[in-house]
Amino acid sequence: MQHPNPNPSSVPIPVTVLTGFLGAGKTTLLNRILTTAHGHRIAVIENEFGPVNIDSELLVQQSAEVVEMTNGCLCCTVRGDLAKNLGDLKARRDTGELAFDRIVIETTGLADPGPVIQTFFAEAELAETYLLDAVLTVVDAVHAPRQIDEHPVLLKQIGFADRLLVSKSEGVAADALDALLERLARINPRAPIRQLVAGELDVGFLLDIRGFNLNENLLPADEPTKPRFHPASKTGSVFGGTAHSDEIGSLLLEHPGEVDLDRIGAYVQTLLDRYGDDLLRYKGVLAIPDQASRLVFQGVHRLAGFDYGKEWNDDARGSRIVLIGRRLPEDELRAGFAECAIAA
Numbered sequence: 001m002q003h004p005n006p007n008p009s010s011v012p013i014p015v016t017v018l019t020g021f022l023g024a025g026k027t028t029l030l031n032r033i034l035t036t037a038h039g040h041r042i043a044v045i046e047n048e049f050g051p052v053n054i055d056s057e058l059l060v061q062q063s064a065e066v067v068e069m070t071n072g073c074l075c076c077t078v079r080g081d082l083a084k085n086l087g088d089l090k091a092r093r094d095t096g097e098l099a100f101d102r103i104v105i106e107t108t109g110l111a112d113p114g115p116v117i118q119t120f121f122a123e124a125e126l127a128e129t130y131l132l133d134a135v136l137t138v139v140d141a142v143h144a145p146r147q148i149d150e151h152p153v154l155l156k157q158i159g160f161a162d163r164l165l166v167s168k169s170e171g172v173a174a175d176a177l178d179a180l181l182e183r184l185a186r187i188n189p190r191a192p193i194r195q196l197v198a199g200e201l202d203v204g205f206l207l208d209i210r211g212f213n214l215n216e217n218l219l220p221a222d223e224p225t226k227p228r229f230h231p232a233s234k235t236g237s238v239f240g241g242t243a244h245s246d247e248i249g250s251l252l253l254e255h256p257g258e259v260d261l262d263r264i265g266a267y268v269q270t271l272l273d274r275y276g277d278d279l280l281r282y283k284g285v286l287a288i289p290d291q292a293s294r295l296v297f298q299g300v301h302r303l304a305g306f307d308y309g310k311e312w313n314d315d316a317r318g319s320r321i322v323l324i325g326r327r328l329p330e331d332e333l334r335a336g337f338a339e340c341a342i343a344a
């Protein structure tokens, strides 16, 4: 029988970034992932803010190689160390010293996930070796409503997420929980939300998400637009003085038809040039005249990728962009997008 993977080092290793504010329940979730029988061999990179890495002592270590990073926050001072650690892990895997098929990075509760994510796209060698799979953000149902107001970094953690995982919901009244879930969906409509229930873990919901791949998945399939862009505004935006106008929110640009390739290219370029610092995640699925396939682009801040993806075949051709960012100028962005549209 032929070996399915004769050259394992040529296959990118998936990486999951596990984030969430201080005490949200990241380590608790990681322990559950590590102790669940799912067949994945996981190496863990732990980052603790401060000289002693307490989290790694709390981790159950069976089945996981744990690399500790201390004395700095992963998103700033030790980012170079992250690249080095990832390189070292790969080298030790290649020599057979370590056996793992994916990595989970647990960031500190104070980390902005942006620079961590960018590391995977900015460093050419890492981009070849690793595949950034997804950002998982744990949100503490008890404390998040206040923390979101007081700590801008939590808003970023929510905005960057591919999955939002709500912990401690058993201790929260139903209406307060509903309000939190609605607020999360408004800040980040891209990320499906799930409550973490003791003893239950759906590993399929957490791993192999391919959140950074150029596929046609724009919004969660179960509820494409509802209630994620509603009722904050009929236009599908969370900006502009609504009751919950958080600093970070989302904007859905939609045209039920094709867009001009040159104009949309210039539009996206201008968007990134002007607002790249404030754009956390964005993704677009566009219909281009005479193109059988969807044009897909996605990115983080100014690092964007695009490609032609799945064919339209009999699907209705339409163009949609989801932007998640900080105080984006809705009117300007809508007007610019409208200029790219081709009348049906």
Ligand SMILES: Nc1nc2c(ncn2[C@@H]2O[C@H](COP(=O)(O)OP(=O)(O)OP(=O)(O)O)[C@@H](O)[C@H]2O)c(=O)[nH]1
Pocket: 020, 021, 022, 023, 024, 025, 026, 027, 028, 029, 055, 108, 109, 166, 167, 168, 169, 171, 196, 198
């Ligand atoms: N009731 C309840 N407690 C939880 C839940 N998840 C985590 N906890 C508790 O919350 C506390 C913090 O959990 P951790 O997993 O250490 O949180 P963390 O995000 O890793 O914390 P830091 O590393 O300090 O940022 C612990 O006492 C956990 O037992 C949950 O879903 N329900």
